[in-house]
Amino acid sequence: MTWMLMVIILNLELSPPAVHNTYIIEMFSSQKECIEKHNDFFDELKNRKLTVPDNFNLGCVLLKGTRI
Numbered sequence: 001m002t003w004m005l006m007v008i009i010l011n012l013e014l015s016p017p018a019v020h021n022t023y024i025i026e027m028f029s030s031q032k033e034c035i036e037k038h039n040d041f042f043d044e045l046k047n048r049k050l051t052v053p054d055n056f057n058l059g060c061v062l063l064k065g066t067r068i
Contacts, residue, residue: 002027002063003034005041010055020055027063034060 004024011020028034038060045052 001031002029003031004028004061004063005034005037006059006061008057008059010057012055017055025058028060031060031062 005026005028007023007025008019009021009023010017026034026037028037038058041058042052
């Protein structure tokens with residue numbers, strides 16, 4: 001299975017919010033690897049004392065029907 005670490009930027013000025021843009025950061029062969037990279041991303045922000053904007057979403061998404 002292929003897992004994608006994706007960023008979704010929302011347009012919060014609309015009601016309900018709409019997707020403004022999406023990015024695939026990296027692809028992984030396991031959910032565990034993806035989650036580790038996800039956690040590393042937020043740990044790094046915390047270490048730098050940076051905050052995540054409200055419209056920023058990062059998550060692991062399964063790309064069904066594919067193989068690496």
